[in-house]
Amino acid sequence: xxxxxxxxxxxxxxxxxxxxxxxxxxxxxxxxxxxxxxxxxxxxxxxxxxxxxxxxxxxxxxxxxxxxxxxxxxxxxxxxxxxxxxxxxxxxxxxxxxxxxxxxxxxxxxxxxxxxxxxxxxxxxxxxxxxxxxxxxxxxxxxxxxxxxxxxxxxxxxxxxxxxxxxxxxxxxxxxxxxxxxxxxxxxxxxxxxxxxxxxxxxxxxxxxxxxxxxxxxxxxxxxxxxxxxxxxxxx
Numbered sequence: 001x002x003x004x005x006x007x008x009x010x011x012x013x014x015x016x017x018x019x020x021x022x023x024x025x026x027x028x029x030x031x032x033x034x035x036x037x038x039x040x041x042x043x044x045x046x047x048x049x050x051x052x053x054x055x056x057x058x059x060x061x062x063x064x065x066x067x068x069x070x071x072x073x074x075x076x077x078x079x080x081x082x083x084x085x086x087x088x089x090x091x092x093x094x095x096x097x098x099x100x101x102x103x104x105x106x107x108x109x110x111x112x113x114x115x116x117x118x119x120x121x122x123x124x125x126x127x128x129x130x131x132x133x134x135x136x137x138x139x140x141x142x143x144x145x146x147x148x149x150x151x152x153x154x155x156x157x158x159x160x161x162x163x164x165x166x167x168x169x170x171x172x173x174x175x176x177x178x179x180x181x182x183x184x185x186x187x188x189x190x191x192x193x194x195x196x197x198x199x200x201x202x203x204x205x206x207x208x209x210x211x212x213x214x215x216x217x218x219x220x221x222x223x224x225x226x227x228x229x230x231x232x233x234x235x236x
Contacts, residue, residue, distance in 0.1 A: 037183025041174040043198040051097040056081045057127030065118035133158035135208035136165040150197040169209030
């Protein structure tokens with residue numbers, strides 16, 4: 001009876017823990033879901049870029065044919081996203097394609113210094129991009145992104161979800177036009193091909209919720225394991 005009473009108290013405590021976990025879940029935080037979640041983080045209008053977009057800390061190479069004093073084997077885009085070009089000065093490079101920036105450099109050189117300059121701008125070493133994966137995943141942390149990384153790929157880098165993850169409560173936080181936005185995504189629907197796998201952008205934060213019910217079930221399984229093992233042993 002004493003063991004049964006102790007077991008009952010354990011179940012009561014476990015239920016409280018499970019319910020409290022559900023009460024503070026991300027699901028009840030009022031974040032948009034479904035199609036609204038994709039719109040909230042601009043996922044519908046920010047696909048993986050077809051043309052590489054220069055970003056701060058990228059290392060570029062500038063070559064102006066016949067002009068070694070203007071050319072540069074290594075040029076770093078500064079933290080503000082600008083490129084310092086000899087004779088031209090400061091040019092905004094962040095968020096633009098290399099061809100776009102290359103044409104601006106050529107036009108400015110042609111306007112004041114050179115006749116029909118031949119300019120080539122290329123990316124030598126892109127700056128690393130990072131995504132943070134937090135919450136109920138195998139290995140939370142900050143991970144360097146690969147090109148065209150999606151939500152599923154980012155979760156795989158963090159050793160995927162766990163047995164207690166709340167798969168319908170996966171949040172992507174993103175800064176869009178200087179404003180922090182977030183949306184809640186249904187992972188089973190994405191895995192099953194019923195919903196798009198959103199593209200992850202630099203500095204996104206992914207948060208996977210925890211299911212209080214699943215936690216309680218896992219704890220209950222551990223508690224009942226010795227009991228069921230004993231029963232099977234006696235039946236042998």
